[in-house]
Amino acid sequence: MTTTECYRNLQVGHLLAGRLLDWELAVFSDPLSDLSRLAVRLRMPEPADTLVLAPRPGPAAERWVHLCWRIHLLADAVCSTVPVVRERARSERLGVA
Numbered sequence: 001m002t003t004t005e006c007y008r009n010l011q012v013g014h015l016l017a018g019r020l021l022d023w024e025l026a027v028f029s030d031p032l033s034d035l036s037r038l039a040v041r042l043r044m045p046e047p048a049d050t051l052v053l054a055p056r057p058g059p060a061a062e063r064w065v066h067l068c069w070r071i072h073l074l075a076d077a078v079c080s081t082v083p084v085v086r087e088r089a090r091s092e093r094l095g096v097a
Helices: 031-041 047-053 061-079 083-094
Strands: 004-006 027-029
Touching (some): 031 047
């Protein structure tokens, strides 16, 4: 696993002219986890599609992105204080549309 500076709150609303804003949640972490979080926020059915944004994904990257995606969905389902986010994550975790 590669550890580097990660944004941890990557979403469209935090981008302006191709630059990231709102860095208060930045940490040293796994960039593939960051991409997985983006997939959750964008409600992407296939989190591995975010790997096109990774500089050099390794051979286990797809499996790792799927695992991180499931962890982020679980975290949203259990911990989110926003009811819509919590319910959406619960339905996606259960496979309910």
